[in-house]
Amino acid sequence: MAIGERIRFFRNLKGMTQKYLGMQIGFSEKTADIRMAQYESGTRTPKAEATNGLAKVLDVSPQALTVPDIDSYNGLMHTLFALEDLYGFRIDTLSDEVCIRLDKGMGTNYITMLEMFTAWQEQSEKFKNGEITKEEYDQWRYNYPKFNAFNSNK
Numbered sequence: 001m002a003i004g005e006r007i008r009f010f011r012n013l014k015g016m017t018q019k020y021l022g023m024q025i026g027f028s029e030k031t032a033d034i035r036m037a038q039y040e041s042g043t044r045t046p047k048a049e050a051t052n053g054l055a056k057v058l059d060v061s062p063q064a065l066t067v068p069d070i071d072s073y074n075g076l077m078h079t080l081f082a083l084e085d086l087y088g089f090r091i092d093t094l095s096d097e098v099c100i101r102l103d104k105g106m107g108t109n110y111i112t113m114l115e116m117f118t119a120w121q122e123q124s125e126k127f128k129n130g131e132i133t134k135e136e137y138d139q140w141r142y143n144y145p146k147f148n149a150f151n152s153n154k
Contacts, residue, residue, distance in 0.1 A: 004041060007036070017033070018033040025057055051065055060142040060143060061144060068082075088109050088113070090102070124137070
């Protein structure tokens with residue numbers, strides 16, 4: 001998903017207008033909605049400073065806004081191929097189901113990814129078991145690693 005779509009997603013999730021969000025990051029009332037519409041449509045891309053400001057106002061990590069472009073199945077596949085190369089993701093089968101797994105032969109990459117995936121799995125399990133709400137689960141995901149499982153009280 002492109003950055004503009006992520007901005008729109010989080011803005012709508014927070015119930016903000018384009019004008020309000022734009023004004024919160026420092027645009028004038030006259031241009032705030034226009035600039036946000038440009039960002040969301042992809043005709044303009046926010047610079048790092050604006051991205052950081054948007055993330056702060058939207059209460060998410062800047063990385064939640066700048067995820068890889070996965071707007072198409074082909075784009076998603078190439079993202080997965082890059083993850084295979086960089087982090088040792090492997091396509092496999094488990095109990096006759098296709099799955100993605102971590103390659104233990106990737107050394108510290110494996111250990112780091114295992115810790116991150118374990119934290120994610122723990123939060124997902126808490127949500128499934130009703131121990132945390134959808135909002136708490138989303139807050140954890142959209143601010144990762146700020147509220148990782150090892151530092152959380154939940």
